[in-house]
Amino acid sequence: MKFSEQWLRDWVAPQLDTQAIADQITMAGLEVDAIEAVASSFSGVVVAEVLTKEKHPDADKLNVCTVNDGTGEPVQVVCGAPNVDVGQKIPFAQVGGVLPGDFKIKKAKLRGVESRGMICSASELGLEEETSPGIFVLPTSAPVGESFREYMQLDDMTIEVDLTPNRGDCLSIKGLAREVGVLNRLPVNGPDIAAVDASIDDIFSVCIEAPEQCPRYLGRIIKGVDVSVDTPLWMVERLRRSGVRSIDPVVDVTNYVMLELGQPLHAFDRDNLHGGITVRLARNEERLTLLDGQEVALRPETLVIADDKGPLAMAGVMGGENSGVNEKTDTIFLESAYFTPLAIAGQARSYGLHTDASHRFERGVDPALASVAIERATHLLLEICGGQAGPVNELSSSEHLPAPCNIVLREARLESALSKRLPTEDVTDILQRLGLAVDKQVDGWSVTAPSWRFDVAIEEDLIEEIARVHGYNNLPVRRPSARLALRSANEAGLTQAQLRNQMVARGFQEAITYSFVAPDLQATMLPDAASPVLANPISSDLSVMRASLFPGLVRALEHNLNRQQTRVRLFETGLVFNGHLDNLSQIPMMGALVCGSREAEGWSGAKAQVDFYDLKGDLESLLALGGAIDAWRFEPGEHPSLHPGQTAKLLHYDKPAGWIGTLHPQVRAKLGLKVDAVMFEVRLDALSEGVIPAFEPLSRYPEVRRDLAFTVKAETPVQALLDCAKAQAGDCLKDIKLFDVYAGKGVADGCKSIALGLTWQHASRTLNDDEINLLVDTIVLELRAELCAELRG
Numbered sequence: 001m002k003f004s005e006q007w008l009r010d011w012v013a014p015q016l017d018t019q020a021i022a023d024q025i026t027m028a029g030l031e032v033d034a035i036e037a038v039a040s041s042f043s044g045v046v047v048a049e050v051l052t053k054e055k056h057p058d059a060d061k062l063n064v065c066t067v068n069d070g071t072g073e074p075v076q077v078v079c080g081a082p083n084v085d086v087g088q089k090i091p092f093a094q095v096g097g098v099l100p101g102d103f104k105i106k107k108a109k110l111r112g113v114e115s116r117g118m119i120c121s122a123s124e125l126g127l128e129e130e131t132s133p134g135i136f137v138l139p140t141s142a143p144v145g146e147s148f149r150e151y152m153q154l155d156d157m158t159i160e161v162d163l164t165p166n167r168g169d170c171l172s173i174k175g176l177a178r179e180v181g182v183l184n185r186l187p188v189n190g191p192d193i194a195a196v197d198a199s200i201d202d203i204f205s206v207c208i209e210a211p212e213q214c215p216r217y218l219g220r221i222i223k224g225v226d227v228s229v230d231t232p233l234w235m236v237e238r239l240r241r242s243g244v245r246s247i248d249p250v251v252d253v254t255n256y257v258m259l260e261l262g263q264p265l266h267a268f269d270r271d272n273l274h275g276g277i278t279v280r281l282a283r284n285e286e287r288l289t290l291l292d293g294q295e296v297a298l299r300p301e302t303l304v305i306a307d308d309k310g311p312l313a314m315a316g317v318m319g320g321e322n323s324g325v326n327e328k329t330d331t332i333f334l335e336s337a338y339f340t341p342l343a344i345a346g347q348a349r350s351y352g353l354h355t356d357a358s359h360r361f362e363r364g365v366d367p368a369l370a371s372v373a374i375e376r377a378t379h380l381l382l383e384i385c386g387g388q389a390g391p392v393n394e395l396s397s398s399e400h401l402p403a404p405c406n407i408v409l410r411e412a413r414l415e416s417a418l419s420k421r422l423p424t425e426d427v428t429d430i431l432q433r434l435g436l437a438v439d440k441q442v443d444g445w446s447v448t449a450p451s452w453r454f455d456v457a458i459e460e461d462l463i464e465e466i467a468r469v470h471g472y473n474n475l476p477v478r479r480p481s482a483r484l485a486l487r488s489a490n491e492a493g494l495t496q497a498q499l500r501n502q503m504v505a506r507g508f509q510e511a512i513t514y515s516f517v518a519p520d521l522q523a524t525m526l527p528d529a530a531s532p533v534l535a536n537p538i539s540s541d542l543s544v545m546r547a548s549l550f551p552g553l554v555r556a557l558e559h560n561l562n563r564q565q566t567r568v569r570l571f572e573t574g575l576v577f578n579g580h581l582d583n584l585s586q587i588p589m590m591g592a593l594v595c596g597s598r599e600a601e602g603w604s605g606a607k608a609q610v611d612f613y614d615l616k617g618d619l620e621s622l623l624a625l626g627g628a629i630d631a632w633r634f635e636p637g638e639h640p641s642l643h644p645g646q647t648a649k650l651l652h653y654d655k656p657a658g659w660i661g662t663l664h665p666q667v668r669a670k671l672g673l674k675v676d677a678v679m680f681e682v683r684l685d686a687l688s689e690g691v692i693p694a695f696e697p698l699s700r701y702p703e704v705r706r707d708l709a710f711t712v713k714a715e716t717p718v719q720a721l722l723d724c725a726k727a728q729a730g731d732c733l734k735d736i737k738l739f740d741v742y743a744g745k746g747v748a749d750g751c752k753s754i755a756l757g758l759t760w761q762h763a764s765r766t767l768n769d770d771e772i773n774l775l776v777d778t779i780v781l782e783l784r785a786e787l788c789a790e791l792r793g
Helices: 005-011 018-027 173-184 233-241 249-261 356-361 370-385 411-418 424-433 459-470 496-505 519-525 550-561 612-626 665-671 718-728 769-787
Strands: 002-004 031-037 043-055 063-068 075-079 089-099 108-110 113-115 157-162 206-208 216-223 265-269 277-281 287-289 295-297 303-307 310-314 331-338 393-396 406-410 437-441 444-448 568-578 585-595 632-636 642-652 655-663 678-683 704-713 733-742 751-760
Touching: 002 005, 002 233, 005 018, 005 157, 005 173, 018 031, 018 157, 018 173, 075 089, 075 113, 173 249, 173 424, 206 216, 206 393, 216 277, 216 370, 233 249, 249 265, 249 356, 249 370, 265 310, 265 370, 277 331, 287 310, 331 370, 406 411, 406 459, 411 444, 411 459, 424 437, 424 444, 424 459, 496 568, 496 612, 519 550, 519 665, 550 568, 550 585, 550 678, 585 612, 612 642, 612 655, 612 678, 632 718, 642 678, 655 665, 704 769, 718 733, 718 751, 718 769, 751 769
Parallel strands: 206 277
Antiparallel strands: 002 157, 031 157, 043 063, 043 089, 063 075, 108 113, 216 331, 216 393, 265 331, 277 303, 287 295, 303 310, 406 444, 437 444, 568 585, 585 678, 632 642, 642 655, 655 678, 704 751, 733 751
């Protein structure tokens, strides 16, 4: 939630600067995300009045105006705004002034006419991000010659607070002021809100069919409102500084009261209502066109506000398009209701929506606030739009409203939890300042929470409140002591930290992506995957659990490419989810993705792009960490996300353990990626499995090496040659290496030449040529028989 510091200080005025207030409420559990100035820096801008307006003699779209800027002499200025007119009060940048962006105002001639200053728009003053279509027109009461910055009180800060879900009571200026008042022992002075006397007898009938979801509903008719009037500038500014755009005076008032008191309100056009209002659950096949133009099919568990013709609004979320206030509205029906959090929670997100109202209702709104809010909104509407108000029609179900919660707080429990004994009078004072009713007992306190503190229900809640108001920094620091037995270490295993360090050493950066992904992305990359669908997703793009690390890594690649990062090397560890909830497997995996040039940019670096074998080398360095590289094998395979012919299945002790390959061209095309990427994904349990290193005596006798080149069919895997050669090379084989692959002149079409280097060494004697020649002959014969491999001359 964003709020204006000046607005807060109207309610409570601590002798603290902006940063101190932010620090204080952060330490009280209301984390401040950002502090920003409400307006850009500018100078030399005053309130002025347009005295005359004439067409420019040499430009159809320009006007020559004279303005009174308070200096005594009228000032001539050329203005191109279509809405400039005589008698307007406007912000005027005098010669010598500086506008946002270091734009200096100088004397100038526009099409031969002198202009000494500039009539400004809101965007030119940094008050709007979008370019304004015309100049900023001020109220007629604005004093000529006064500094525009002082008149608008622009030396103000916007503070953005990130509230935890249990503190919905602070989603308003009133709630935040209560907190600041408690922390500084100051009174909170809000506006006096008195009941508005009814001047007409009009009542619109209301019926509640779902009291469990809506225990309280208030409505009031207001006739004769003028929607064409301008919302007062002070209200527009307070809305702007809270991140809310001004729409029309009726909507602005409802938004203003929501920000001020925390109670969402809604105004219906009375002439578009038929019969009476009914609060009920949606019926089968009912549809509703919302204010944003979106048509939704309502589900039976959705609470709606309806009339005799059907749904008018999604309760606590958004109103309907056909019943909202418009420029022809004369009579409104003002709604103020209490919807239970469980009735609203998740409803907005399930329809792909998120509104200020749903944000508050699903966290909890003070059930006693609806009557106060409707009186406050009525007073403001009559003051701004005029009209006549009818009596408030209130329906409530006391058995479904939250009952006051009585909690016992024990002195001994409080001291044990805080590791500190607080004076009894201090505890009582803190609880009372929080608005709780306190009754001191022999060994503690009996406490009743106020209606707005629906998060205070058990003894631990009271202890938390006392701790944060007293100040966490004022509590003693005590280190726990315990007798703990050391766990035995698995010497053969590798930790995730070791695996991560290896990837970082190879030039990778760790990515952390969501465990849930977009269903269309997962269907594109893993069409046969089955994983749970979230019942209450953050958004529709994050609604299924990931069945692989590949979708998250590809999204991270896309994010980097969109920010001109052309060389990407990412890895991630995390769980993947396969199956449905009744038969779900959660498998820890490590994945990686590379894209772009093989080496970092530099004067001596090659510009070649990474390929399958680059990432295979990185993966093999991981496999070698466990000391059992021979337990791993790469075999050709097929994977829906990976390029056919550039994909390998990874086996660990002949069991499937992962995949490596180039991103499939069709997948790349669907995702709109214009570059190749190579990826792997391996089970962490297999990667972490190693062997304990053991010492072997070094042989004192010489090694013997033979290099053999074989011609085989092009599709023959090299691994098959290596396996066959190893099986026939005997126990003294020390090493076998592939050192050359060749196809071309001298090798038959459809074939390739594979060169292997074999090294033998005996532990206790020197091997003779006859022994080696016999082994070589056996290898050659077996390769010819098994793989049709011919020894090259």
